[in-house]
Amino acid sequence: MGQGQGRGWEGAVLRLMRAKDYVFTVTGAEDVTPEYRRLHFTDGGMLAATGVHPTMWVRLWFDNAGKPHQRAYTLVDPDPAAGTLSLEFALHEGCASDWARAAKPGDTVEATVQGTGFESPEPAPSHVVAVADPASLPALNSLLGALGPVPATIWFEGSLEGLPYRAAAHHDVRQVERRDAGRHLVEEVKAALPDLLKDTARPYVWIACDTATTRALSAHVRKELSVPRQRVNALGYWRAS
Numbered sequence: 001m002g003q004g005q006g007r008g009w010e011g012a013v014l015r016l017m018r019a020k021d022y023v024f025t026v027t028g029a030e031d032v033t034p035e036y037r038r039l040h041f042t043d044g045g046m047l048a049a050t051g052v053h054p055t056m057w058v059r060l061w062f063d064n065a066g067k068p069h070q071r072a073y074t075l076v077d078p079d080p081a082a083g084t085l086s087l088e089f090a091l092h093e094g095c096a097s098d099w100a101r102a103a104k105p106g107d108t109v110e111a112t113v114q115g116t117g118f119e120s121p122e123p124a125p126s127h128v129v130a131v132a133d134p135a136s137l138p139a140l141n142s143l144l145g146a147l148g149p150v151p152a153t154i155w156f157e158g159s160l161e162g163l164p165y166r167a168a169a170h171h172d173v174r175q176v177e178r179r180d181a182g183r184h185l186v187e188e189v190k191a192a193l194p195d196l197l198k199d200t201a202r203p204y205v206w207i208a209c210d211t212a213t214t215r216a217l218s219a220h221v222r223k224e225l226s227v228p229r230q231r232v233n234a235l236g237y238w239r240a241s
Contacts, residue, residue, distance in 0.1 A: 019114030022046040024060075026107040027084070033162040036134060037089045037100050038076070047080035050113055054146035055139045059112040060087075064095040070112070071096045074138035088164070090134035118146070121231060125204035128152040129196065131189055131217060133178075134163060135237045136208035141166045143206060150204075153196060157185045157209060181240055182213035189217055197225055204231055211236030 022044040030038045046058075056078065059070045076086040089100040099109070128150050132140040144152060145166065153172045156165075160175060167173070176185045197203055205227055207217050218234035221227045 019112045020046075020049070022058075022111045022113070024085075024109050024111050026103050026105050026109075028105060029103060032088070032164055035091045036163055037091055038086055038164070039089070039100060039103055040086045041084065043078075043083045043085055044111070045083065046111065046113065047078055047083060047085065052078045052080060053116070053118045055116075055118050055142045057116045057139070059114070060096070061110040061112070062095045062099050069095050074136075074142060076138050076141075088138045090137070120146070121204045123202055125150055125231075126202040127196075127200040128204050128206065129193070129200075130154045130206045131157075131185070131209055131213075132206075133157040133209050133237070137163060137165060139208055140206075144168070144171065147204075155185065155189050157182070157213075182210055185209070186213055186216050186220075190220055193221070193225060197227065202231075203227060205233070207232070207234040208237050210238050210240045212240060 024041040024044055024046075026039055026041055028040040030040075032038055052075070055074060057072045057074045059072050062069045062071070073087045073089070076088055078085040089097060091097045091101060103109075125147065128144070128147055130140055130143070130152060132154065133156065140154070141164070144154075149170060151170045151172075153174070155174050155176055157176050157178050160173070165173075174188075176188050178185065205218075205221050207214050207221075209217075214234050214236040218232060221232055221234075222229060
């Protein structure tokens, strides 16, 4: 698939929105766990052109039985001076995971930069509430790193055992088993949030799970708990089949 070509309507829309394309080259790989793989890349000049911000992400393009398929991934340890970065893949069924499993040094993948951004919550939060899972772990690490010493309560759907979570003493992490297509996580968070938010003067709520879970929790936080929209950041990271 040539750069910027053959991507169907998604690619056409991104080109109209002045998206920028780059080619990443694999330099190495690590199997963090059997279901979580980290790939290292040179960035094709991207970071020098775009700069870096917290939770920065790119769209990677994969071949899916002859059709273009794009998925978004958060940059891990981007180094503009060296022109290098890493990406982490929570492996499951699908063409993106298949590509990541087989990737070896010298392989290339096309990347599009469009839509990524980060605004620090103002006023600065007194407490962060985050809901995440393996797919959003790189973004969670980046967010918490950017917010530094702010106390955080984190619900993580699944097990963190072996995963590269960048823990800190001021993080209260609550691991929740995935059950009932995410409804168990929704119930756990809803039960605890009222008391937690009651004692939080300036909350910042960050939700990044599967689409249905993210929608349910973000609606609850905004409508039932009356957290202002500008203090809530919610993004569905994947769609349950």
